[in-house]
Amino acid sequence: MDVIDIPAHVPPHLVTDINIFALPGAETDYIAAWLALQERGPDGLIWTTANGGHWIGTRGDVVRSLWADTTRLSNEVLAVVPGLGEAMQLIPLQQDGATHKTFRDAVMKGFAGRHIAALEPQVQALARELAQGLVARGSCEFMSEYAEILPVDIFLSLIDVPVGDRLHLRPLAAQLVRPDGSMGVIELRDAVDDYLRPRIVPRITNPGSDLFSRILAEPVHGRPWTEDEALRMARNILFAGLDTVAALVGMTAMHLALHPQDQQLLRDNPDLIPAAADEFTRRYPSASVSRNAVEDVQVGDLTIRKGDIVYLPSVLHNLDAGSFDDPMAFRLDRKLNPTHHTTMGVGAHRCVGAGLARMELIVFLREWLAIIPPFTIAPGGRIAMKGGNVGTCTHLPIAWA
Numbered sequence: 001m002d003v004i005d006i007p008a009h010v011p012p013h014l015v016t017d018i019n020i021f022a023l024p025g026a027e028t029d030y031i032a033a034w035l036a037l038q039e040r041g042p043d044g045l046i047w048t049t050a051n052g053g054h055w056i057g058t059r060g061d062v063v064r065s066l067w068a069d070t071t072r073l074s075n076e077v078l079a080v081v082p083g084l085g086e087a088m089q090l091i092p093l094q095q096d097g098a099t100h101k102t103f104r105d106a107v108m109k110g111f112a113g114r115h116i117a118a119l120e121p122q123v124q125a126l127a128r129e130l131a132q133g134l135v136a137r138g139s140c141e142f143m144s145e146y147a148e149i150l151p152v153d154i155f156l157s158l159i160d161v162p163v164g165d166r167l168h169l170r171p172l173a174a175q176l177v178r179p180d181g182s183m184g185v186i187e188l189r190d191a192v193d194d195y196l197r198p199r200i201v202p203r204i205t206n207p208g209s210d211l212f213s214r215i216l217a218e219p220v221h222g223r224p225w226t227e228d229e230a231l232r233m234a235r236n237i238l239f240a241g242l243d244t245v246a247a248l249v250g251m252t253a254m255h256l257a258l259h260p261q262d263q264q265l266l267r268d269n270p271d272l273i274p275a276a277a278d279e280f281t282r283r284y285p286s287a288s289v290s291r292n293a294v295e296d297v298q299v300g301d302l303t304i305r306k307g308d309i310v311y312l313p314s315v316l317h318n319l320d321a322g323s324f325d326d327p328m329a330f331r332l333d334r335k336l337n338p339t340h341h342t343t344m345g346v347g348a349h350r351c352v353g354a355g356l357a358r359m360e361l362i363v364f365l366r367e368w369l370a371i372i373p374p375f376t377i378a379p380g381g382r383i384a385m386k387g388g389n390v391g392t393c394t395h396l397p398i399a400w401a
C-alpha cells in the first residue's frame, strides 16, 4: 500500500489499495476486473490508497447519480492522473457550469444530426477501403490493422485535410491509444498541437465547410473563439474520439468472433444492425471518469468530503444487475434508451460525439459483415486487453476462410 493518511471520514472496511491503472486481471479481461470490485463495495463506494487516495463508485445507481451531479462534483481537473488536467485544459470536458454550457453549445452545433448524416458516405468509404485491404489476407490483428485506424481517418475527414496526413497523424494517434512510454503527456500534447495548430487556427477567421469551421463560427460569450480555445477544443475532440471508438469497434468485433450465432443473425438481418450497435455500446462500456468534490456529498451513510476525488467506471453501472436486467447478456429486445447507460456518460458532459460514434459503429458493422466472411478468433490466437481510463482490447487476432 502507498503510505498515505486515510481520511477520518473513510470507514476502514472500505479501504483497499487497488490501482485503477493496474487492475488485477485487466490484461485478459478489463470488464471482469472492474466487476470484481462490486463485492468489495456493496454500499456503492470503496476508497483506495493508490494514486494519492480516492473513492471508486462500485454500484450502478451510485456511479450514475454521482456522474450526473455537476453541481457538487467538478470536471475541471482530470483528477487521478497528476498534471494531466493542467497539461490538457480540454474544452468543453474540463469546464464547469455556465462556461461549460457556452462552449459545449457551440461544439454541439458542429455535431448536429444532419452534419453527422452528411459524413456517413465518407465514413462508409473509409470503412470499406480498410476491410477490402484485408479481405484477401484471411486474417488480421484487428486492433492495429482496423479498429485503431478507422477513427484516425475519420478525424482527418472531420477537419477536411488530405488523406496523406494519415502518415503524420497515425503515429501520434498510436501514442495516444497505446502509449509505449517513449513520449510523456506534455510531449505528446505538444506534438499533437503542432499538427493541429496550422490546420485549426486559420479556420477562426477563414472558415471552410468542415466540422471545426462550423464550431468555430459559433460565437462564445458573444465574441470569436481565441486561438488557445480553438486548440483546446480540437485537442479534446481528437483525444476523446480515437481510443474510445477503437475500443468499441474492437470489443464489438471480439464479441462477434466469439459468438458466431450473433454474427450470423446480423449477416442474415442487416436491419438489426442499428439495434445491435446500441446494445454493443451498452454491453461494452470503456470509459471511466474522475471528479473532484467541490461540496460534501452524502451517499447513504458515507460522505464524500469537499476536495475528495471520485472515480466512476461505466462498467460498474452498465453491467450491474440493479441497472439492467441480465446485464451480461447481449440482447436485442431491450428497447434501449441510449441515455440510460453510461458508456457515453450522463448529464451535462454526456459525449458530444455519441451520434458520430453510433454512426461509425453501424457503418463498421455493415461494411465489415458485407466484405469479410464469417470470422473467429485466429487458431491459437490470444486476446489481450488493458484497463485504465479507457478499457479496451489491445490485441485481437481474427481469421476467416
Ligand code: HEM
Pocket: 075, 091, 092, 093, 094, 104, 236, 237, 238, 240, 241, 242, 244, 245, 248, 286, 287, 289, 290, 342, 343, 344, 345, 346, 348, 349, 350, 351, 352, 353, 354, 356, 357
Ligand atoms: C464509442 C466512442 C466514445 C465513447 C465511449 C465516449 C465516451 C465519452 C464519455 C463517457 C464522455 C463523458 C466524460 C465525462 O463525463 O467526464 C465523453 C465526452 C466527450 N466526448 Fe466522447 N466518447 C466516444 C466518442 C467520441 C467521439 C467520436 C468524439 C468526437 C469526435 C467525442 C468527443 C467527446 C467530447 C468533446 C466530450 C466532452 C463533452 C463535454 O464535456 O461536454 N467522443 N465521451
